[in-house]
Amino acid sequence: DVVMTQSPLSLPVTLGQPASISCRSSQSLVYSDGNTYLNWFQQRPGQSPRRLIYKVSNRDSGVPDRFSGSGSGTDFTLKISRVEAEDVGVYYCMQGTHWLPAITFGQGTRLEIK
Amino acid sequence: EVQLVESGGGLVQPGGSLRLSCAASGFTLSTYWMTWVRQAPGKGLEWVANIKQDGSERYYVDSVKGRFTISRDNAKNSLYLQMNSLRDEDTAVYYCARRFDIWGQGTMVTVSS
Numbered sequence: 001d002v003v004m005t006q007s008p009l010s011l012p013v014t015l016g017q018p019a020s021i022s023c024r025s026s027q028s029l030v031y032s033d034g035n036t037y038l039n040w041f042q043q044r045p046g047q048s049p050r051r052l053i054y055k056v057s058n059r060d061s062g063v064p065d066r067f068s069g070s071g072s073g074t075d076f077t078l079k080i081s082r083v084e085a086e087d088v089g090v091y092y093c094m095q096g097t098h099w100l101p102a103i104t105f106g107q108g109t110r111l112e113i114k
Numbered sequence: 115e116v117q118l119v120e121s122g123g124g125l126v127q128p129g130g131s132l133r134l135s136c137a138a139s140g141f142t143l144s145t146y147w148m149t150w151v152r153q154a155p156g157k158g159l160e161w162v163a164n165i166k167q168d169g170s171e172r173y174y175v176d177s178v179k180g181r182f183t184i185s186r187d188n189a190k191n192s193l194y195l196q197m198n199s200l201r202d203e204d205t206a207v208y209y210c211a212r213r214f215d216i217w218g219q220g221t222m223v224t225v226s227s
Contacts (some may be wrong), residue, residue: 045155048217103161
């Protein structure tokens with residue numbers, strides 16, 4: 001299975017400051033169709049996960065533009081330009097390229113306000 | 115409103131069975147791959163199973179193969195997860211998801227004697 005490794009696992013950030021989360025895969029996530037199936041999810045405390053970004057850099061509907069995704073191959077990044085209080089939670093990357101044998105998630109990065 | 119609502123969770127003894135349901139509304143279930151994802155208490159997300167639009171293809175994480183069965187009834191706008199031979203390590207909140215863009219609120223499954 002493809003291993004997804006996130007860093008850091010804990011991210012204390014001051015309100016209004018930027019934040020960045022790294023996600024690395026054990027294999028290239030470029031699929032045979034040319035797309036890269038790397039998603040980012042946010043899980044606020046006590047809530048279900050919510051997809052923020054799909055195919056590396058595409059924001060889902062309703063996601064604030066302070067969230068952005070980038071990367072290629074095996075290295076990916078989620079950036080928050082200015083952290084707000086509502087951004088507290090755990091962020092996960094997920095690969096869907098090598099969905100056989102398994103879709104896999106990163107361990108999660110816990111974002112908290114300093 | 116596009117919505118997924120899970121039900122069927124509860125407390126079950128090791129070796130027991132449980133059937134989870136996921137009711138879809140606000141969209142046509144038959145046009146989407148559907149997924150079950152679980153989250154053990156205090157842990158991260160784990161993909162469990164996928165099913166194709168017409169049910170002709172189904173895929174599972176290794177740890178549940180032979181014990182869990184994903185199915186769907188498009189006429190009833192419903193997705194299911196039949197869980198047999200349950201183990202302590204199956205204890206988790208189980209989420210159904212529409213191709214990962216829409217998630218339900220989750221249903222808790224506790225396996226304990």
